[in-house]
Amino acid sequence: MILKDKVAIITGGARGIGREIALVFAKEGCSIVLCDVNTDALAATRKEIEALGRQCMTGVVDVTKPDQVDSFIQKTLDKFGKIDILVNNAGITKDTLLVRMSEADWDAVLGVNLKGAFLCAKAVSKVMMKQRDGRIVNMASIIGIVGNAGQANYAASKGGLIALTKTIAKELASRNVRVNAIAPGFIQTDMTAKLPENVKSEMLKQIPMSKLGTANDVANLALFLVSDSSAYITGQVITVDGGMVM
Numbered sequence: 370m371i372l373k374d375k376v377a378i379i380t381g382g383a384r385g386i387g388r389e390i391a392l393v394f395a396k397e398g399c400s401i402v403l404c405d406v407n408t409d410a411l412a413a414t415r416k417e418i419e420a421l422g423r424q425c426m427t428g429v430v431d432v433t434k435p436d437q438v439d440s441f442i443q444k445t446l447d448k449f450g451k452i453d454i455l456v457n458n459a460g461i462t463k464d465t466l467l468v469r470m471s472e473a474d475w476d477a478v479l480g481v482n483l484k485g486a487f488l489c490a491k492a493v494s495k496v497m498m499k500q501r502d503g504r505i506v507n508m509a510s511i512i513g514i515v516g517n518a519g520q521a522n523y524a525a526s527k528g529g530l531i532a533l534t535k536t537i538a539k540e541l542a543s544r545n546v547r548v549n550a551i552a553p554g555f556i557q558t559d560m561t562a563k564l565p566e567n568v569k570s571e572m573l574k575q576i577p578m579s580k581l582g583t584a585n586d587v588a589n590l591a592l593f594l595v596s597d598s599s600a601y602i603t604g605q606v607i608t609v610d611g612g613m614v615m
């Protein structure tokens with residue numbers, strides 16, 4: 370098992386891509402710590418992980434709230450005594466064109482997608498630096514690389530997350546903490562299910578592999594990035610997008 374006896378925190382891990390990462394890590398022997406705001410989905414995913422014979426701790430935590438993040442990290446340490454892996458996966462969209470975008474929608478998306486990742490990485494990096502060991506994976510997006518009309522807030526948050534990834538990779542490398550980002554393309558989840566059909570068919574035309582990705586495609590890359598197979602890789606942004614951005 371690739372992650373035997375490791376402890377991983379996954380934000381937004383109750384459903385979608387985060388849930389799939391949790392299940393893939395658990396199958397590899399990892400204890401799972403999920404924080405999310407979706408109480409029902411948290412309970413359901415916890416059951417699935419425990420059915421695999423792994424420990425699972427959950428917390429209803431809003432990643433934009435520093436006090437909630439800090440106390441959850443402390444609870445994780447109290448229970449497991451270490452944190453090997455952080456996956457900053459929690460993310461939201463509030464799409465509209467720039468001229469119609471409210472300040473509230475800008476703040477909400479930047480808050481969860483960028484500030485949330487900053488708060489979690491800051492709290493966890495203190496632990497990982499002391500341990501002289503750790504791996505952080507940030508869930509960016511190809512939209513943070515190429516932009517997208519109607520997603521100014523989302524694109525800015527994911528572009529910022531890529532810059533954050535590279536910066537903290539440089540700060541933490543000497544302490545044996547590796548930090549990388551995944552930039553998924555168009556993945557089949559609830560987030561993309563709510564897109565209008567005309568937007569979906571336009572996006573499909575731009576994918577050389579002519580199909581959507583799955584949460585499992587993303588989770589397998591996350592597994593590689595937190596495993597020893599990627600021991601000399603840090604500060605990178607890797608796309609999982611069927612060739613959309615190349």
Ligand code: NDP
Nearest residue numbers: 381385386405406407431432458459460510553556558560
């Ligand atoms: P989902 O919306 O399916 O799941 C996101 C989870 O995060 C939900 O459980 C959600 O709770 C939770 N969440 C929302 N806000 C917070 C918060 N403040 N604190 C803690 N948890 C929160 O998203 P996906 O699985 O589709 O996406 C996961 C990540 O991957 C995101 O960062 C997204 O931007 C990124 N991504 C996704 C792509 C895709 O095609 N799906 C493409 C590129 C990137 P609730 O259920 O209440 O909303």
